[in-house]
Amino acid sequence: MSFLAQTFALTATALRSIGERRGAALVTVIGVTSVAGVLVSLLAMSNGARSLGGASAAPDEVVILGNAASSSMQSVLTRDEALAVKGAPGIRRAPDGTPYYTATTMVSVDAIRSNGKRGSVALVGFTPGVRLFDPPRLIEGRLYRPGVHELVVSDPIRKMYRGLELGHHITLRGTEWAVVGVFASSGTVNDSILAADADTVMSAFGRNAYQQVLVKLASPAAYPAFKKWVLTNPALAVQVKTEKDDLNETFAGFNQLFEYVAYFIGGVMACGAVFGALNSLYASVDARRRDLATLRAIGFGGAPIIASVLIEGMLLALPGALLGAAIAWMLFDGHVVSTQGLVLKLDVTPQLLVVSILWALVIGLLGASLPALRAARLQVAVALRAT
Amino acid sequence: MKFLPLIWAGMWRKRSRAVLMLLQIATAFVLFGVLQGLDTGVSEVIAESHADRLYVSSSVAVGDPLPMGLLARIRSVPGVEYVTERADFGGTYQSPQQPVSITTADAALLFKVYDEVKVAPAAVRALAADRTGAIVGDVSMRKFGWKVGERIVVASGLPKSDGSHDWVFDIVGVYDFPDHPENSAAIIANFAYLNESRLTGRDHADMFVVKVDHPADADAVGLAIDNAFANSSNETHTQSEAELQAAQLQQLGDLDFIVHAIIGAVFFALLFATGALMMQAVRERVPELAVLKTVGFTDRGILALILAESVAFCIVAAAIGLGVSVFLLPLARQLFSGIRHMPDIVFVEGGACALALALIGASIPAWRGSRLEVVDALAGR
Numbered sequence: 001m002s003f004l005a006q007t008f009a010l011t012a013t014a015l016r017s018i019g020e021r022r023g024a025a026l027v028t029v030i031g032v033t034s035v036a037g038v039l040v041s042l043l044a045m046s047n048g049a050r051s052l053g054g055a056s057a058a059p060d061e062v063v064i065l066g067n068a069a070s071s072s073m074q075s076v077l078t079r080d081e082a083l084a085v086k087g088a089p090g091i092r093r094a095p096d097g098t099p100y101y102t103a104t105t106m107v108s109v110d111a112i113r114s115n116g117k118r119g120s121v122a123l124v125g126f127t128p129g130v131r132l133f134d135p136p137r138l139i140e141g142r143l144y145r146p147g148v149h150e151l152v153v154s155d156p157i158r159k160m161y162r163g164l165e166l167g168h169h170i171t172l173r174g175t176e177w178a179v180v181g182v183f184a185s186s187g188t189v190n191d192s193i194l195a196a197d198a199d200t201v202m203s204a205f206g207r208n209a210y211q212q213v214l215v216k217l218a219s220p221a222a223y224p225a226f227k228k229w230v231l232t233n234p235a236l237a238v239q240v241k242t243e244k245d246d247l248n249e250t251f252a253g254f255n256q257l258f259e260y261v262a263y264f265i266g267g268v269m270a271c272g273a274v275f276g277a278l279n280s281l282y283a284s285v286d287a288r289r290r291d292l293a294t295l296r297a298i299g300f301g302g303a304p305i306i307a308s309v310l311i312e313g314m315l316l317a318l319p320g321a322l323l324g325a326a327i328a329w330m331l332f333d334g335h336v337v338s339t340q341g342l343v344l345k346l347d348v349t350p351q352l353l354v355v356s357i358l359w360a361l362v363i364g365l366l367g368a369s370l371p372a373l374r375a376a377r378l379q380v381a382v383a384l385r386a387t
Numbered sequence: 388m389k390f391l392p393l394i395w396a397g398m399w400r401k402r403s404r405a406v407l408m409l410l411q412i413a414t415a416f417v418l419f420g421v422l423q424g425l426d427t428g429v430s431e432v433i434a435e436s437h438a439d440r441l442y443v444s445s446s447v448a449v450g451d452p453l454p455m456g457l458l459a460r461i462r463s464v465p466g467v468e469y470v471t472e473r474a475d476f477g478g479t480y481q482s483p484q485q486p487v488s489i490t491t492a493d494a495a496l497l498f499k500v501y502d503e504v505k506v507a508p509a510a511v512r513a514l515a516a517d518r519t520g521a522i523v524g525d526v527s528m529r530k531f532g533w534k535v536g537e538r539i540v541v542a543s544g545l546p547k548s549d550g551s552h553d554w555v556f557d558i559v560g561v562y563d564f565p566d567h568p569e570n571s572a573a574i575i576a577n578f579a580y581l582n583e584s585r586l587t588g589r590d591h592a593d594m595f596v597v598k599v600d601h602p603a604d605a606d607a608v609g610l611a612i613d614n615a616f617a618n619s620s621n622e623t624h625t626q627s628e629a630e631l632q633a634a635q636l637q638q639l640g641d642l643d644f645i646v647h648a649i650i651g652a653v654f655f656a657l658l659f660a661t662g663a664l665m666m667q668a669v670r671e672r673v674p675e676l677a678v679l680k681t682v683g684f685t686d687r688g689i690l691a692l693i694l695a696e697s698v699a700f701c702i703v704a705a706a707i708g709l710g711v712s713v714f715l716l717p718l719a720r721q722l723f724s725g726i727r728h729m730p731d732i733v734f735v736e737g738g739a740c741a742l743a744l745a746l747i748g749a750s751i752p753a754w755r756g757s758r759l760e761v762v763d764a765l766a767g768r
Contacts, residue, residue, distance in 0.1 A: 023662075023663035023666055023667060024663055024667065026659060026663065027659050027660045027663045027664075030655075030656050030659045030660075031411075031656045031659075031660065033656070034652040034653060034655060034656035035656075037652055038649050038652050038653075041645075041648075042645075045645075065544075066544050066546060066552075067544070067546070067552045068478065068479070068542040068543055068544050068552040069544025070477070070479070070483065070486070070544065074476075074477060074543075074544035074545070075544050076544060076545060076546050076586070076587055078546070078586065078587070107447065107448075107451065108447075108448040108450065108451065109447055109448050110446075110447065110448045110449075110624075118634050120448055172447050173445075173446075173447055173620050173621065173622070174618065174619060174620040174621075174622060175620070205447075205451070206452070206591075207587075208587055209586075209587040209588075237546070237550055237551075237552065265418065265422075265649060268414060268417055268418045268421075269414075269415075269418065269653060271410075271414045272410075272411045272414035272415050272418075272653070272656075272657075273656075275407045275408070275410045275411035275414065276407075276411050276656075276660050278407050279404055279407045279408060279411070279660075279664070282403060282404065282407075283404075283667070337641040337644075337645070338641060339641060339642055
């Protein structure tokens, strides 16, 4: 018989006898399921963190931050500086001449989570120009009006916190703010905010400076000239970055942390699953010692035996990968979690299923490696005599 | 106790399988130790915080600016021993990769409020006398190689009124938190210097820190402060140090749930593994167990024997796993500050989990083993 035929025959007999080793086989399947489930869930969270980054940012959007600020949270931009940016060349204009320009200010606001715990959300004030940018899609109510204490809330925030339903009022610094609208989740950092008019927010909170300015250029090619004009303007002590770079810098560490945690925990759990698989396959090989010895005696080679045990290991691990990914998908896909004032949308993508299957195959291979060697090294005479 | 050798021999009946199982359980407890250690470690930090300290911050959110005018009113609340304004900001030293944080306050009062800090009285006097002075934590002194008397420049996102972003400090002394060396990183400077130099946010502090006369009155004093500003445009939210830290922890939000879900998944898988292992072990030993019964072991004796074996096995494995996690935890500390060592309670929790795992996992096999019919078992039926 050829190598392939022998391997196939051996694998088939091994799988047929799996019913007699239900316990050990189930341990492998469940072990791999838990690894895959946890890994896929954590990576789904890391996907959510990644979408906060700049991947989805338009290439022609540019951010102006105060000097030496490492992120928009620490940035201070005076009214004069923010206004001066408006005169820069290359800013796209609406047909009526209004520039695509918005200055923003951010206030961190405590709110109570639906589980009773305290969390914080960002109340972001935008100057009116924000309407020219891709506006968040309102799904209920209407947009806030300038000069009145009104705000709109993202759909995930509304669901996650108490008292932020449409029509509710929240009291901040002795002023009542009305929730007048709800906008749809976009998977970006905007999911984590309450939005309002910048000047209204600044006067209510006694602020006299913005944090950043966002502009849209006529084309990405206008960026170098725009940047040069801003940086060489003596009235401006600011930094210029593309929106993409700014988001990437702000959230890079966050995203890395999640990936690091996911692979660390997944790795430790996978080690445990490998030990479980080793046990299961040793049991499989031991239970078939006499059969294997008989097959060796009638001319089966060592290589097909090794191959068949390795295949058995991977076949045992595979259902775990699918099951674990499926459980993670059912429980968590589209689910939102909040940490440090940011809303993350868990995103179970097909890539994660591939990652999960790859991990399972590696776990299966490693778990089958030593048992396969034992099976191949079987001393025919000894094994046949054993009971 | 005389059955101990028997239990021990039972555990190692099949060496390779026992070693693998031991490793599998130990791995699970490594993860348990690290995750649970992080989780409990943070709450332990809270438990040992100082009960006589109160943090008066804006009811909007911690760190939202409050006008300095509140200071006099807070000082006049009965039970307040000391109070100082506090404003923190961040910057970088020499390169954007070297962040530093600056805490500004009324220097003399700050060290009275944080009286556990080790600092030379002469340094505090020098700071009060030198507008641009700074007392630096010894962690940062060593990290950047600074010396007392040195002038340092910190680049910050906070603009000065002259338009520059360079904040100059003259180091006049060193401080140290003896119990929490990781807290000795910030630069402590004069609020007055920050306030008159900055472009925006003048005459506002991030919070006021109060030391009360008697820790027992802390809640009442906190309430009195909040009442004093109720319904004003500067409503305050006064919290104890423990509450403040707990609130910061809550900002981690759902991470707590995630940790527990992971531990749950790990133990669910492990439960099946131990159960299957014990089942296999019992099945292989049917003749031996029958012999034990023949020589006088009762059903209950066999049950206890198998359970004891499982418990001993899981406890040994858990001990190995938790031992490893003690060494791994400091690595995780780089991600989440505030944890120094494995809290003792984690060992207790780990032990309890191991016990539960062993008993539940072995319950069915042990029950089966104890119900053996001697004649059938010996006959191999």
